[in-house]
Amino acid sequence: MPTTSGTRAPVIGVLALQGDVREHLAALAATGAEARTVRRPEELGSVAGLVIPGGESTTMSKLAALFGLLEPLRARVRDGLPVYGTCAGMIMLADKILDPRSGQETIGGIDMIVRRNAFGRQNESFEAAVAVAGVDGGPVEGVFIRAPWVESVGAEVEVLAEHGGHVVAVRQGNALATSFHPELTGDHRLHRLFGEMVRDSG
Numbered sequence: 001m002p003t004t005s006g007t008r009a010p011v012i013g014v015l016a017l018q019g020d021v022r023e024h025l026a027a028l029a030a031t032g033a034e035a036r037t038v039r040r041p042e043e044l045g046s047v048a049g050l051v052i053p054g055g056e057s058t059t060m061s062k063l064a065a066l067f068g069l070l071e072p073l074r075a076r077v078r079d080g081l082p083v084y085g086t087c088a089g090m091i092m093l094a095d096k097i098l099d100p101r102s103g104q105e106t107i108g109g110i111d112m113i114v115r116r117n118a119f120g121r122q123n124e125s126f127e128a129a130v131a132v133a134g135v136d137g138g139p140v141e142g143v144f145i146r147a148p149w150v151e152s153v154g155a156e157v158e159v160l161a162e163h164g165g166h167v168v169a170v171r172q173g174n175a176l177a178t179s180f181h182p183e184l185t186g187d188h189r190l191h192r193l194f195g196e197m198v199r200d201s202g
């Protein structure tokens, strides 16, 4: 789809190993981005940005290893590929998990320690208004489903939002992560912000 500058919209991938892939594809499409799934290392080469969906980080980690994607993902993130992780995706972008399952690995890229299931179990899922730095027009509706929070961050990490005294949105360079799921709300401001990060890096 052409953008106002006449150039093509960047292609943004959604890591499609497990999780709410379709919702992210729809949210990205609604912002005018060209969105496609990424399952194989070769497909990683053709995207200008990558969303890592919510789901179950332990399963995602296992499948990424099985599909030979962990190292290619780490390499591209290190090289500055813009990435956006929601919930389980946030866990995948953490350099460290406080309470990993045995053998659980992450892609890393954000100098932070996350705590899995920090806000409680599935039946303690909730919604809350969350003001996010860099997102104009009022707070977003944060949908928290067995969500992690960020326990601590390194000096290079920008804290974008907190809820209940806990960090729930961060950015480090080209990597963005939220504990909550904007792809489930119909509010595309975070996907639009990510689209800008992708365009700015191109």
Ligand SMILES: NC(=O)CC[C@H](N)C(=O)O
Pocket (backbone or CB within 6 Å): 053, 054, 055, 056, 057, 058, 086, 087, 088, 089, 091, 116, 117, 145, 146, 147, 148
């Ligand atoms: N909604 C989610 O993505 C839940 C994340 C899940 N608790 C995990 O550890 O991966």
